[in-house]
Amino acid sequence: MSAAKKANSNRDDYLRMYRQMVRIRAFEDNANQLYLSAKMPGLTHMYSGQEAVAVGICEALTCDDKITSTHRGHGHCVAKGANFKEMFCELLGKEEGYCRGKGGSMHIADQANGNLGANAIVGGSMGIATGAALSARRLGKTDVTVCFFGDGATAQGLMYEVMNMAALWRLPVIYACENNGYSEYTRTDEIAAGSITARAEAFGIESHQVDGQDVLAVNKLATDLVARARKGEGPFFIELMTYRYHGHHVGDINREYYRPKDEEAEWKSNRDPIANFGKWLEDQKIVTNDELVSINKDIKAQAEEAVAYAEKAAYPSVNEVDMHVFASSAA
Amino acid sequence: MSAAKKANSNRDDYLRMYRQMVRIRAFEDNANQLYLSAKMPGLTHMYSGQEAVAVGICEALTCDDKITSTHRGHGHCVAKGANFKEMFCELLGKEEGYCRGKGGSMHIADQANGNLGANAIVGGSMGIATGAALSARRLGKTDVTVCFFGDGATAQGLMYEVMNMAALWRLPVIYACENNGYSEYTRTDEIAAGSITARAEAFGIESHQVDGQDVLAVNKLATDLVARARKGEGPFFIELMTYRYHGHHVGDINREYYRPKDEEAEWKSNRDPIANFGKWLEDQKIVTNDELVSINKDIKAQAEEAVAYAEKAAYPSVNEVDMHVFASSAA
Amino acid sequence: MREITLSKAVNEAIAEEMRRDPSIFVIGEDVAEAGTPFKVLSGLVEEFGTERIIDTPIAEPGFMGIAVGAAMTGSRPIVDLMFGDFLYLVMDQLCNQAAKTHYMSGGKLNVPLVLRTNLGATRRSAAQHSQSLHALVAHIPGLKVAMPSSAYEAKGLMKTAIRDNNPVVIFEDKLMYQDKAPVPEEEYFIPFGVANVLREGTDITLVATSSMVQVALKAADILAAEGMSAEVIDPRTIVPLDEDTILKSVRKTSRAIVIDEGHQSYGITGEIASRISEKAFYHLDAPVQRMGAMDVPVPFSPALEDVTVPTEQTVAERARLAIRGDLFHAA
Amino acid sequence: MREITLSKAVNEAIAEEMRRDPSIFVIGEDVAEAGTPFKVLSGLVEEFGTERIIDTPIAEPGFMGIAVGAAMTGSRPIVDLMFGDFLYLVMDQLCNQAAKTHYMSGGKLNVPLVLRTNLGATRRSAAQHSQSLHALVAHIPGLKVAMPSSAYEAKGLMKTAIRDNNPVVIFEDKLMYQDKAPVPEEEYFIPFGVANVLREGTDITLVATSSMVQVALKAADILAAEGMSAEVIDPRTIVPLDEDTILKSVRKTSRAIVIDEGHQSYGITGEIASRISEKAFYHLDAPVQRMGAMDVPVPFSPALEDVTVPTEQTVAERARLAIRGDLFHAA
Numbered sequence A, B: 001m002s003a004a005k006k007a008n009s010n011r012d013d014y015l016r017m018y019r020q021m022v023r024i025r026a027f028e029d030n031a032n033q034l035y036l037s038a039k040m041p042g043l044t045h046m047y048s049g050q051e052a053v054a055v056g057i058c059e060a061l062t063c064d065d066k067i068t069s070t071h072r073g074h075g076h077c078v079a080k081g082a083n084f085k086e087m088f089c090e091l092l093g094k095e096e097g098y099c100r101g102k103g104g105s106m107h108i109a110d111q112a113n114g115n116l117g118a119n120a121i122v123g124g125s126m127g128i129a130t131g132a133a134l135s136a137r138r139l140g141k142t143d144v145t146v147c148f149f150g151d152g153a154t155a156q157g158l159m160y161e162v163m164n165m166a167a168l169w170r171l172p173v174i175y176a177c178e179n180n181g182y183s184e185y186t187r188t189d190e191i192a193a194g195s196i197t198a199r200a201e202a203f204g205i206e207s208h209q210v211d212g213q214d215v216l217a218v219n220k221l222a223t224d225l226v227a228r229a230r231k232g233e234g235p236f237f238i239e240l241m242t243y244r245y246h247g248h249h250v251g252d253i254n255r256e257y258y259r260p261k262d263e264e265a266e267w268k269s270n271r272d273p274i275a276n277f278g279k280w281l282e283d284q285k286i287v288t289n290d291e292l293v294s295i296n297k298d299i300k301a302q303a304e305e306a307v308a309y310a311e312k313a314a315y316p317s318v319n320e321v322d323m324h325v326f327a328s329s330a331a
Numbered sequence C, D: 001m002r003e004i005t006l007s008k009a010v011n012e013a014i015a016e017e018m019r020r021d022p023s024i025f026v027i028g029e030d031v032a033e034a035g036t037p038f039k040v041l042s043g044l045v046e047e048f049g050t051e052r053i054i055d056t057p058i059a060e061p062g063f064m065g066i067a068v069g070a071a072m073t074g075s076r077p078i079v080d081l082m083f084g085d086f087l088y089l090v091m092d093q094l095c096n097q098a099a100k101t102h103y104m105s106g107g108k109l110n111v112p113l114v115l116r117t118n119l120g121a122t123r124r125s126a127a128q129h130s131q132s133l134h135a136l137v138a139h140i141p142g143l144k145v146a147m148p149s150s151a152y153e154a155k156g157l158m159k160t161a162i163r164d165n166n167p168v169v170i171f172e173d174k175l176m177y178q179d180k181a182p183v184p185e186e187e188y189f190i191p192f193g194v195a196n197v198l199r200e201g202t203d204i205t206l207v208a209t210s211s212m213v214q215v216a217l218k219a220a221d222i223l224a225a226e227g228m229s230a231e232v233i234d235p236r237t238i239v240p241l242d243e244d245t246i247l248k249s250v251r252k253t254s255r256a257i258v259i260d261e262g263h264q265s266y267g268i269t270g271e272i273a274s275r276i277s278e279k280a281f282y283h284l285d286a287p288v289q290r291m292g293a294m295d296v297p298v299p300f301s302p303a304l305e306d307v308t309v310p311t312e313q314t315v316a317e318r319a320r321l322a323i324r325g326d327l328f329h330a331a
């Protein structure tokens, strides 16, 4: 959706944002269920609680704009336009998955929608995002790239290397730091000295901090920065204050040793991005509660249908194991 | 020398600083000559012009304090207490060199004087210096470590990784960035966005900029920061504005395509750290011109003698080639 | 004898050594309260405190560099690298710095550190969390490389590693952390460079590392049931490599297969197989076979992943061919 | 035919391809005005401008990552890595990202990039500027590895590399930049995976890479003078490896030596020797010999450095032993 269109936000836009957030939550609830019922291979990291970040930002992007994602990437993937079926198939290692089952949860890519892929190396996509921005500019495209990463990833030196180049070369890239307060089992203040936004500012990069639970605030800021980046005023840095509802990964159940239960309760009951936005939509008389309930129900059904489909879908043939090591190289 | 002693600076201190700067210059003039007359294997990077940095800082350190050095490391090595003979032997690959000829110019280490070694990986010693500081603190020592590096090295992500940890853990380390305006054949403003000191400050590290041609200014700041680091108030960051007189390395003769001749002339004639300090010493009536001339002459003779010695010294025996791959490990 | 898990064995080895030597500390991500994601270090922070069990930000190059500097200055760090796949991030500090410092300094500086990390696929962890990268470090002079194949081995090798005065990389098998084996209560060490003959046999030698030792033993059972007798050898350390034990065995059996979970091409099987072929050439009745992981990134899908690594069936099948002489005539 | 230097050959290959395809750009340190420290890229910035010949800060992981992202989005970057020793710094972006992206995405994303770097000792550049690290990248599935042995090879392989749709690493020999060889004016390509038989012979096969090809040819001269006939084969690319040509030769000569400038242990000689031993076992009259660089960090001292690499004399001596049958009986 174009920036111009976003500026004049309207009922459709609001509803799409709401729907996309609900879709992410529904996806994650099902993924978590698949894990708990031992139907999912490996493990996965839930995006629940952070929906307003992915949706607020991705709704400010066109389909051609690029994103890079993380180990906690389902939210970015859904928000950038992916379908449930191919996503669940990928999570279960099935042939119809976005990556033919080869990538799995931590490597879902959906290049048709501009998602260059999740990454299991913390901070590993920061160069990729910056390079996509350089590529777009060099090839005369107007694409903007958003690099999603967590607060923990700010400890990776790569970030400073690429911010320096992005700033020197004024690249159309937006660094979106999802500060959910923890990296694995460690509080952010134990691993991040000083100020995260000041680090970007030191490279001359305009930086913002925003409430990551408020989809409209996120979307407004993102819309503005995307438009400016498109005009060559980038790069930008955003720190989005948010929270993850689940453990670090689906198996991280007992977390009281690093995170108090009442902190979790506080975020879930008072700062839920979906509930709060839904309430606002009702308060503004943009939708009725019945409409919201019916949206939620529809999406839940779609997710369950996709899960059922994926469970029945076929695994890739064993012959695929050594396919795709190299791309063919017609000169 | 203790910080207390430095504060009460006196003639001996001044003269030692002057001598150490002249020793560095004499060392480099001879090293350059060895290269030009094809007597030196490989190539080397001259420290000439930056003497006040190494000397101003190292004179604020005790012998037990540690430094890490760079590819442009002869100055740090001399300033931290090394001898000419072992240094020239090392440059010529002789057995009597500090590293038995195995390291060469880019890897001279002199652990007896607390020099943990030069490093041919730009930025490669930033972790080492930070680790030395952690080690000292853990082992209950009061050593401070100074990490020397160039402006170009600020582009290496490693710096931000270790500054973050140094700041979180309040380590007794001082990051000393020698900004000589160039990295290889590129001006600093082309490769460094924003502000170098602001980058350290963003991690909550107190940062200073100082005239790197003024040995007294450097020494005063260093003395203060070393004392504070020893008390647990570190880490600190210093940006020292300086200039290299020679090319990037001894073979970099034609450099007008990246650096104007008059810029070089300006620094050499008006901002030379040795000449200016000498002049100040005379003006303050601390020494006479005759005394300075005789110091210069003595040092020149010592350098030449060391060169002659090194030229005649023996190469290591070929049997040494596979010695020192592993240290012996008595349990 | 009591049986403990590999995880517990590593934990005990570190705890025992830390009690003995206060210069040892552990550094890495989530090593303290969390005791690492695999819980291998649980309980250590309670005994040794956060000054000796040091949680870091997600900055592998940074804390690896810090460990090198600490090791050069009297400490004996144990670096915890959460996944072997992150080795790529620490290669410069490990291979340019830690591995070379003793040699470059002509034997003056030591770097006594242990890097503990892991290897192993078939956990559905996908391409960036499943690699077995020991070949990369084995290639670099100055590094020792240990590959424990059981809880007993893990404890004995870890204790030897900690007392070694060189950088040692230990690869634990992720899938083996919960596997139990008899481990004596009394202190013991397993020397480096002494292979372990786990099973004697006369028809073929199976040289297997780490995770593949169990595979080789099971293959030997299959073969035994068919009347063929396999000798199984675990080199324990690949640097240094106990060539003599392997050669002695092959001179007896006249046939060998080298089995390893790293990618086959340009991996460690080539080195071990070549040494056998060079030095026991006259004794060989069949070409030395190599069985590594397939030369493909590790796929996520269980349907694909399981075929990428050697199994007891594939090993037994190759052994049959060798013993029957089928390989000999094909080559 | 005209003769040009290897340096000029690389320059021409890149210039020709850049004229044809605007999506190609060069990125690295001091590649523009300086044309790299080895001057290989001189003149390119004058023709293609700084938008296509991009000078970077000293941030190898950063610009490697940027290249990966650019390659994923329609550009074809050529990354200039000044010294092969800096590979350690880019390993994560090269091996976890570039090498695996095509596979992890199930074939949807391509990473067409060339990483040009170098290898080779005996330049007195010491341990961190003299390594030959091609074995490390050859081990990682998804990377192609080319090793030109002359100006002719360098041009033809570079042009093929640039048109390849995969990440390709090219190792040039630092000592060969000024070596001239006949290079046609007309466009030509050297296909990957096709070895070059430089000299035919009947008594022994010398498989040699890069810098060692000249050594092998000279050894063949020495042997010829003594009445022994050596066949010399240059694999050109080690991934993919042209096994067939090598095996065909060894089946004819019955003897082989593999010569390479990387460290011998766990390097590429083991792989090539093993494949010969596995697949031409029946034909071998002597164990396949391997000659790599010594397993020591590269020493600075000329007295030591020169003995670390194979020479025509040492190769000829080993060949003599093999041909006389002395090795056979010793093993």
Ligand SMILES: Cc1ncc(C[n+]2csc(CCOP(=O)(O)OP(=O)(O)O)c2C)c(N)n1
Pocket (backbone or CB within 6 Å): A071, A072, A120, A121, A122, A123, A149, A150, A151, A152, A153, A154, A180, A182, A183, A184, A248, C029, C058, C060, C082, C086, C089
């Ligand atoms: C380079 C690297 N180091 C460590 C890990 C292990 N790891 C996976 S997620 C994670 C925490 C990331 O924290 P953050 O960036 O804040 O993202 P969040 O999980 O909170 O979304 C760690 C340490 C990794 N995958 N990659």
Ligand SMILES: Cc1ncc(C[n+]2csc(CCOP(=O)(O)OP(=O)(O)O)c2C)c(N)n1
Pocket (backbone or CB within 6 Å): B071, B072, B120, B121, B122, B123, B149, B150, B151, B152, B153, B154, B180, B182, B183, B184, B248, D029, D058, D060, D082, D086, D089
């Ligand atoms: C990691 C790494 N990248 C590149 C180089 C090549 N190189 C050697 S010195 C140098 C410039 C360093 O500039 P700076 O840090 O400002 O130090 P100066 O030479 O000015 O003292 C470069 C790029 C290197 N040695 N190491």
Ligand SMILES: [Mg+2]
Pocket (backbone or CB within 6 Å): A150, A151, A152, A178, A179, A180, A181, A182, A183, A184
């Ligand atoms: Mg986080």
Ligand SMILES: [Mg+2]
Pocket (backbone or CB within 6 Å): B150, B151, B152, B178, B179, B180, B181, B182, B183, B184
């Ligand atoms: Mg500089």
